[in-house]
Amino acid sequence: MSLKISEEEFKKILESGKRVDGRAFTELRPINIRLGIVERAEGSCLFEMGHTKVLCVVRGPTECVPAYIADPERAVLDVAYRMCTFSTEERKSPTPSRREVELSKVIREALEPSILLEEFPRMMIKVYCLVLQADAGTRTASINAASLALAQAGIPLRDLVTSVAVGYCYGNIVVDVCSIEDELCADIPIAMLPAYRKITLLQSDHRLPIDRLSEILSTAIKAIDQIYELQKKALKEYYLSSTKTGD
Amino acid sequence: MSLKISEEEFKKILESGKRVDGRAFTELRPINIRLGIVERAEGSCLFEMGHTKVLCVVRGPTECVPAYIADPERAVLDVAYRMCTFSTEERKSPTPSRREVELSKVIREALEPSILLEEFPRMMIKVYCLVLQADAGTRTASINAASLALAQAGIPLRDLVTSVAVGYCYGNIVVDVCSIEDELCADIPIAMLPAYRKITLLQSDHRLPIDRLSEILSTAIKAIDQIYELQKKALKEYYLSSTKTGD
Amino acid sequence: MSLKISEEEFKKILESGKRVDGRAFTELRPINIRLGIVERAEGSCLFEMGHTKVLCVVRGPTECVPAYIADPERAVLDVAYRMCTFSTEERKSPTPSRREVELSKVIREALEPSILLEEFPRMMIKVYCLVLQADAGTRTASINAASLALAQAGIPLRDLVTSVAVGYCYGNIVVDVCSIEDELCADIPIAMLPAYRKITLLQSDHRLPIDRLSEILSTAIKAIDQIYELQKKALKEYYLSSTKTGD
Amino acid sequence: MASEFLSSIHREFLSNIEKESIFSHISRGKRLDGRDLLEMRKLELIPNCIEKAEGSCIAKLGKTSVLAGIKISVGPPYPDTPNQGAFVVNMETMPIASPSFELGPPNEIGIEYARVVDRSIRSSNFIKLEDLVVEPEKYVYVMFIDIYPINDHGNLVDAAFYATLGALLTTRIPKVEIGDKGPVILKNETKPLSLNIELMPIQLTYAKILDKIVLDPTHQEELVSGYKLTLAISKNDLVATQKSGAGVLDIDDFLAAVRDLKERSNLIKDLVLKQTLG
C-alpha cells in the first residue's frame, strides 16, 4: 500500500499501458458499500474504494443550534470531514487541519444541490465524514458515502451525488487516482448529480493542458456513471434486506 | 516534603511497622479546616491534610448558563478541579490537563448524591476546587473541602461527603497516603456519605489482591469516620463563631 | 527605519539638541489621515504617523451579541486592537498576544468618555484597529484613527479623542516617540478630550522623575493640540469632498 | 457559565414508558434485550482492519462498536523511566457514535474512558515497556493509541478497552535505525509487540439499576442507572476501579462485582486471544 517507486519507474509502467497498482487507465478500484451500520443515527454508510475507507453519519433534520444560523427558508447543512489519527502514514493530529476545514466546505457544497433543503426551513442536517484510512480519494469517497447516508436517512434528494478523482499523468488520463498518482500527477476530484449531468464539485491543481480538459471530464463522467450504479444497487439491497428483517 | 528514597529503604521502613513520614499505618496526617474564608462566595473552605492544601468555593444556586443545560427537575452541579501552577514539583501549565478534567467529573459525582438538587430545578450550583499545594490526596481533600463549603453555603444536604485515600503497600494497608506511597503503591481514593455507609467515589490502580479488598475498605471507613468528626466539629465551630460575631 | 545605534551615540545626538531621526524635541512625525476608505463599514480611518500605519474600522450601533452583555442604559463599546503579522521586525503570530488584549482595553477606555453611549441603550458599537506597520506609537495612532472613524460613522461624540506618546530621554522630554526612543527611554502615552482638557488614557513605565511630571504633561498637551487640529481638518475635508461627490 | 467539559455533552432523556419498561424487566430479573442481569453481550473483535496503523481493531459488544488504532513513533523517554517505552491513550468523541457528542476536542466522557482504559492496561503490566527501547536513555518507542467510538449502544468504555486490547495483540513494531539526523523508522521490517500475555487484563462494567446490578449495560440502561462500576483484573489482582455516575455504591455490591469479574475473566481472555491471535 505504501509502496515507494521512482518517478522513472512510474513513467515506465504508464508507458506500458498499465498503472502502478496494475489497473487499466479507466479502471476503478474495488468498491465496497455498507449502509445503516451506525444504529443511533438517521443514516450511515461505510464506503471503501481500494484501501480508502470512509464512514459517514447523517443526523437530522434537527433543531438548528446555535439558533442564529437558522435559515427561515431552508435547512442548514453542516458537514464535518475529519481523519482518524491513524488513517495516514504519519500520525495525524486530532486537531482539525486547514485541509480538513476546506474539504468540509467543498463536500458540503457538493452535497447541497442534491438535497431538498427547502422542505425543512429553520432546521439543520448534519453530516459527519470520518476517514478511517486514507489512500487517495478521501473527499470523493466521503461524498459518495454521505449521499448514500442521506438517502438512507430518508432525507428527500433530487438525485444521489457521485464523485471520483481523475488524474492526468504524463499525458495519460486515469480514473480513481491512487496515492502515488496523487503525489506525482494532477488530481481532479469531480462530483456530479449523475441524472442531471451537473457538476457539484470541481477542483484541480498541478498542470493540466487546456486542450485535454474536455477529454478529462468525459472520462470522469464515465467513471461516475459506474459508481452511480453501484450506489443505487447498494441502496436497493439495503431496502430489500431491511424490509426482510423488518428493521 | 520532596524526600526521595529508594524502594528498598521504603520497604524496610514499612517492615519496621512505620511509614516514611513516621506515621503509623492507620494514622491520618494533621488536618486543618477553615470555613468561610472567601467573603464573596456563598460557601468556602480551606482544607489542609499534611502539606496538601485545597481551597474550595461554592457559588449558587444561580441561574443556569448556558440555558440549554438546565434540568427541569433538579439543579445542575458543575465542579471544576484545578491546580495552581506552583502546587507541584514541576510548574504545572495553567491549561487544564486531562487529569484535571477527569477529577472534576469524579469529584462532582462524589458530591452529587449528598445534595438535595431536586429543591432547585433549572438552577445551577458551582463548585470550584483549587489545589494550592499538592502532596497526595488532592481529590479527597477537594471532596472534604467542597462538602463543607456546600454546607456553609446553606445548600440542603443529606449528609456530608467524606473522603480519604487508602494505600496498599507491599502487603500493608495504610491510610491517607503520602506522595511516596502514592508513587510506589496502589492508591484507592474513597468517598462516602458516612451516615449512610454509602460510597460515592471509588477508584483504584496498581495491583490489589482481591482477597484483601474487604479489609482495605473497612480500613478506609474507619479513617473516614475520623475525618467526618473533624468536619462536623469545624462546621459547629464555624456556626458558633459566626453567631458570636454576628457575621 | 530599523536603524540600530548604540546608547552612547543616542545620548550624544540628544545632547546636540536633536533626535535620532533628526526631529526637534517637540516635533511630531509627519501625519497622514484618510477617512472613509473602507466602504462596507459605517466609519473607517487610516492614520499614519511616520512609519506607523493603523487602519481603524467602526461598525454599529448594532444589536448586542451575545445578548447577555447588553447594558439596558447604554451601548456597549467593544474594541479590538490587532497587529498584522508583518507589521513588526520579527513576524508576529496572528494569535492575539496579552499586549494586544491589554491595549484593546485601554484604547476602549480612552474612547468611551467621548461617545454618547447613552443614546443607544442595549446596542453595541464595534471598533477594530489593525496595525499595518508598527514603528512606535501604535496605540496612540489607533486612538486617533478610531476617534475619527467614530466621527465619520456619525456616532454622536462629546469631542474627538487625541493621543500622543511623550518620551523622557536622559533628562529630555520628546514628543511622539520613535522606535529607538521607545526602547531606550520612558514612554508615556496620553489621550485626551482636547476641548475639555481631560485625560482618557495615561500609562507609563521606565523611570520618570516626579518633579518633571508636570512639564511632561504640558508638553504632551501641546502636541495633542497640534494633532487635534489635523484631525479636525481631516474631518472637514472629508465632509466637503463627500458632499461634493455626493457620496 | 458551566465549564465547557460539562456543557459540550447533550443530555439525553428516556420517555417514562421506556424507563418503566426497563425497570419492570429488571425487577423481574430480566432485561429489555432478553439478557439475564449478569449476562454480557456477544464480544467480537476484528483486528488489523486499518493497514496504515501499526495495530488496529474493531471491538463489538452487541450493537456497540469502537475502533482503536495504534501509531508508533520514536522519541526521548520520560525522565523518570529512561529505559521504558511509552504509550498514550486518547478517545475522540466525534458525533459519529452518539447524538450526545459534539465536534471539538474530547469531552469529559472521552477523557474519563481513555484514562480508565489506560489504567487497566498500565496497572496490569500487560505491555513489556522495557522492550520498547531503541537506544537506552535516548530513544524509545512511543505508542499513540487512539480510540474512535462508531456506535454507542451502551458500555463504550468496555468496547474501547477490548478494541485497545485487540489492537495491542496484533501490533507490529517497526525496526528503527539511528541515522545522522536521528531515528529512521523502517516500516517494512516489523516484529510483534512484546506482551505479558499471562498478565492480560480483563475489564468489565457493571451498572446499578433499581436495587439490581447488571453487567454490560446498554445505552438505555446507562441512562437510568445510578452508577456504573468499571473493574479490571489481571491474574488475581484488581488493577483498575472506576465508579462513574452520581449514584451511591454499597460495599457488598462492589465485592460481588469483583467476584463476578474474576469468575468470567478466563473465558473472556480465551475469547480475546482466539479472535486476535487466532
Next chain:
Amino acid sequence: MASEFLSSIHREFLSNIEKESIFSHISRGKRLDGRDLLEMRKLELIPNCIEKAEGSCIAKLGKTSVLAGIKISVGPPYPDTPNQGAFVVNMETMPIASPSFELGPPNEIGIEYARVVDRSIRSSNFIKLEDLVVEPEKYVYVMFIDIYPINDHGNLVDAAFYATLGALLTTRIPKVEIGDKGPVILKNETKPLSLNIELMPIQLTYAKILDKIVLDPTHQEELVSGYKLTLAISKNDLVATQKSGAGVLDIDDFLAAVRDLKERSNLIKDLVLKQTLG
C-alpha cells in the same frame, strides 16, 4: 451544534428589490455597476507599502482591496523536499473588510481562499523554490505570506491572489549567515526573490447568476450567485480550479470560462508586471 467554522460567519441577505435589480440587469447582459458580463473591474497594485515586510502589496479590484505581506525566516526544509525553500499562505478574516467576518482564527472562507491562492502559485512553479536554500538539507528560507482583506466589495479571492503576486514580485530576500548559534538574517543585504516570470499564474473568478456567467463578481453578485469558479492558468496549462458555492456547474460553462481566462491572461500579466516591476 453546528461546527465552529460554519457558525463563525454571519449570513448576509439582500432585499428582494436589490436581487431583482441585479437579475434584471444581468438578464439584459449588463451589470448594476455598468460592466459587461465578462468585464473585469480595474486592477490596481500598490507594492512595497509595508517597509517592515520583505514583500508587500495592496491589490484593488474596483472598491475591493486586500493587503498581502511577506515575512521571511530560516528553518529546516520539509523532509521530502530537502533542497527547496518553503512558503505558507494564510488569510486572516478580521471584521475589518466585511461585517460578515468575526474576530478569531480564520473562518472557512479565509482558509479556502488562502488554499486556493496557494495552489494557484504553487502549481505554476512561479517561485523558484530551489533557489531558496541557505544550506542544502539543513536550512532553507521560509516565506510567510499573510493576507488581510481591507474592503470586501466582492471577489476577495482574486484580490488576495493579485496582492500575493504583487508582494512576491517585489520581495527582497535577505542574506543569511550561519553562525555558531544557527542562522543569522542580515536584513541590510538583500536580493530579489527568484521567480519564473514566464510561468507566472493568472487567476480569475467567474460567477453563475441566473443562466449567465459573470467575471469578477461584486459582493452583491456573490450573494445571488449559484457558484463561483476560480481558475488559474500558467502558460497553456490550467493550474488551479475551485468551484465554490452550492450551485451546479455545466461542463460547457467550465470550458468556456477556461477559454475566456486564456484570452485575457497576457493582458493581465502585462498589467501586473508594469504595476510592480515598473
Next chain:
Amino acid sequence: MASEFLSSIHREFLSNIEKESIFSHISRGKRLDGRDLLEMRKLELIPNCIEKAEGSCIAKLGKTSVLAGIKISVGPPYPDTPNQGAFVVNMETMPIASPSFELGPPNEIGIEYARVVDRSIRSSNFIKLEDLVVEPEKYVYVMFIDIYPINDHGNLVDAAFYATLGALLTTRIPKVEIGDKGPVILKNETKPLSLNIELMPIQLTYAKILDKIVLDPTHQEELVSGYKLTLAISKNDLVATQKSGAGVLDIDDFLAAVRDLKERSNLIKDLVLKQTLG
C-alpha cells in the same frame, strides 16, 4: 459578536441604595467602611505559605486576598538580553475570588493587572536580573510568577502587587549544574534571590468617585468609580502608571496622587520588609 475578552467577564451591578450610600459618605469625606478618603486598608503579608514554590506569599488588603507563587526553571536567555535572567507575570482569573470571573484562560482584567504588576517590578530594576545567569548567553533562570486572587473585595491589582513583592523577597534560587543532558536543578541547595532593596517599588491605586479621589478602593467603590489610577514609585521616580476604567482624569488629580504615594511609600516599604524578611 463581542470579543471573547470582553464577554468573558460578568458585569456586576450595585443597587441604587448601595450607590447612594457610598456617594453620600464620600461626599462627606468618609467611606462606607469608616476609612478616610486617602486611607489604605490594613496590609498583611504571609510569605512562604506554599513550600513547593520557590517563593510564595499571600497578601491581604482588608478582606481582599491574593496568593502569588514563583516557580523557577532554567532556559536560554532572550536574544536581546543574553546576560540576564527572565521573569513572567501571569494572573489567573478563576471564579474563586469573584462571581464576575469565569473558568478559562485569563480575562482582560487578569491580563491587564498582571502586566501592570510586571511593569511596576520591571521598571524599578528591583530584581537583579544580571545575577540570574547560569551560564552566560546559554542558560539563565526563568521565574514564573503566577498570581491567584482568593477574595476580591476590591483593589486586586495592589494585592497582587504586594503578594508578588512578598514572594520575591522570600524566593530561594536553587543551584543549577550543567550536566551532559543540560541543566539540572538542585532543589536542596538554594540562596536568596538577588534584589536591589533600595529600588523596591511601592504601588498604590486611587479611584475617582464623584469629585473625590479615594485610596485603595473596595469592590463596591470600584463599581461606582470613574477610573482607577495605579501608580508605582521607586526612590524618587514614577516607574508605572495605569489609568484603568472609562472615566476622565484631571492632571491635578494625577499629580496629587503621585505626591500622596511618595509620602506614604517609605512607611509601606518598611511594613513590607518587616512582614517578609522579619
